Amino acid sequence: MPQGRPIAVPDDGLSTRARRNQPVLAVHTGAGKGKSTAAFGMALRAWNAGLDVAVFQFVKSAKWKVGEENAFRELGTLHDEHGTGGAVEWHKMGSGWSWSRRQGDEADHAAAAAEGWAEIARRLAEERHGFYVLDEFTYPLKWGWVDVDAVVETLRSRPGTQHVVITGRDAPAPLIEAADLVTEMAKVRHPMDAGRKGQRGIEW
Amino acid sequence: MPQGRPIAVPDDGLSTRARRNQPVLAVHTGAGKGKSTAAFGMALRAWNAGLDVAVFQFVKSAKWKVGEENAFRELGTLHDEHGTGGAVEWHKMGSGWSWSRRQGDEADHAAAAAEGWAEIARRLAEERHGFYVLDEFTYPLKWGWVDVDAVVETLRSRPGTQHVVITGRDAPAPLIEAADLVTEMAKVRHPMDAGRKGQRGIEW
Numbered sequence: 001m002p003q004g005r006p007i008a009v010p011d012d013g014l015s016t017r018a019r020r021n022q023p024v025l026a027v028h029t030g031a032g033k034g035k036s037t038a039a040f041g042m043a044l045r046a047w048n049a050g051l052d053v054a055v056f057q058f059v060k061s062a063k064w065k066v067g068e069e070n071a072f073r074e075l076g077t078l079h080d081e082h083g084t085g086g087a088v089e090w091h092k093m094g095s096g097w098s099w100s101r102r103q104g105d106e107a108d109h110a111a112a113a114a115e116g117w118a119e120i121a122r123r124l125a126e127e128r129h130g131f132y133v134l135d136e137f138t139y140p141l142k143w144g145w146v147d148v149d150a151v152v153e154t155l156r157s158r159p160g161t162q163h164v165v166i167t168g169r170d171a172p173a174p175l176i177e178a179a180d181l182v183t184e185m186a187k188v189r190h191p192m193d194a195g196r197k198g199q200r201g202i203e204w
Numbered sequence: 205m206p207q208g209r210p211i212a213v214p215d216d217g218l219s220t221r222a223r224r225n226q227p228v229l230a231v232h233t234g235a236g237k238g239k240s241t242a243a244f245g246m247a248l249r250a251w252n253a254g255l256d257v258a259v260f261q262f263v264k265s266a267k268w269k270v271g272e273e274n275a276f277r278e279l280g281t282l283h284d285e286h287g288t289g290g291a292v293e294w295h296k297m298g299s300g301w302s303w304s305r306r307q308g309d310e311a312d313h314a315a316a317a318a319e320g321w322a323e324i325a326r327r328l329a330e331e332r333h334g335f336y337v338l339d340e341f342t343y344p345l346k347w348g349w350v351d352v353d354a355v356v357e358t359l360r361s362r363p364g365t366q367h368v369v370i371t372g373r374d375a376p377a378p379l380i381e382a383a384d385l386v387t388e389m390a391k392v393r394h395p396m397d398a399g400r401k402g403q404r405g406i407e408w
Contacts (some may be wrong), residue, residue: 024403028238032387034228038243044248045271047243049405067249071279074288078278085275131405163405173220182393183236188386198227201253201335201367 010081018020025162025179029171032185039133039165040068041136047075047085051130054089054117054123058136066136077164081124091116106136113140127160141175152178184202226363229383233342233375236389243277243337243369244272250367251279251289258293260320262340269339271405279298290334295320317344321355328362335367342372345379356382371375 028035043053076088140146232239247257280292344350356378
């Protein structure tokens with residue numbers, strides 16, 4: 001039950017309101033469940049506040065997270081048709097980024113990941129969205145497909161009040177350093193330990 | 205990137221499908237952010253799969269999580285009017301449980317919490333919903349307002365394939381023992397450490 005009481009007030013000359021409206025960079029990492037799911041939960045809240053939400057999934061398979069995608073597409077329709085909540089965009093690397101001419105080409109994941117990040121950096125510069133989910137983005141960082149320092153620099157200098165949430169295991173240290181909010185999801189117990197496979201409505 | 209590969213297959217005589225359709229009891233605990241948010245993300249997925257979703261918030265304040273509540277009410281309307289997704293119910297202890305005659309009486313939180321759990325137990329017995337979120341339910345357990353052993357017994361013996369997610373810090377050991385999926389959200393860094401207060405679209 002959050003009480004909204006800061007444990008320390010920084011000497012930065014900002015009013016509470018000015019500080020409150022600062023953009024948030026959040027990282028959900030760790031080996032447990034809930035990293036992406038919590039990011040989508042945050043996006044739900046952002047959508048309700050009227051922020052434009054853009055999701056970029058750096059994943060191969062189109063199967064996972066289709067539940068969230070469908071639900072957010074419905075929310076996007078509510079915005080488009082009734083003006084409720086924010087607009088929603090959902091982009092996937094696995095099936096080829098929607099804006100890319102290389103659509104459907106899954107051969108070069110490294111290039112596709114770099115292209116995804118380049119597009120996000122452009123949109124951040126333009127202040128295109130209010131809330132970005134960079135789902136499973138730690139993997140391209142970990143594998144060196146996208147340069148961590150460049151990402152951190154772009155995120156640190158992004159204009160306006162654009163919120164960004166990045167998910168995935170093994171978030172690199174410079175990213176954690178740069179983040180305002182870092183949560184580690186630790187696995188305590190998982191159904192797959194007991195030989196249970198994923199099921200619709202729970203896993204996707 | 206989940207691969208859906210169990211690390212061990214139990215000798216329980218069940219087929220993968222039978223095992224897959226077992227009801228899940230998940231617990232999100234720990235001092236970090238994302239416990240409730242991930243539960244609502246799971247509920248989003250369940251809604252998309254057509255499961256009826258019921259949220260029971262064991263919290264005092266009506267302010268927090270209003271973003272998620274609004275978004276889910278919109279999703280519930282999509283179900284009611286267009287048959288998209290599952291039905292949605294959202295019940296809050298703080299403003300008096302919707303079914304209770306003691307509405308608005310916030311004086312006795314212990315009694316209200318016990319009443320909330322009694323209603324959930326009734327609904328589980330009737331298989332009323334497909335997916336239950338018991339948000340911040342660990343607190344009434346921790347404070348002894350609701351008996352942990354009775355809760356665990358009811359959850360263990362619940363009929364059908366009703367999924368239940370329980371959130372909150374300090375989940376009691378018997379509940380963790382009974383759960384299929386336990387994630388501990390650990391705080392690594394939080395904006396309030398830097399004197400920032402919550403903001404709309406991020407915190408609620």
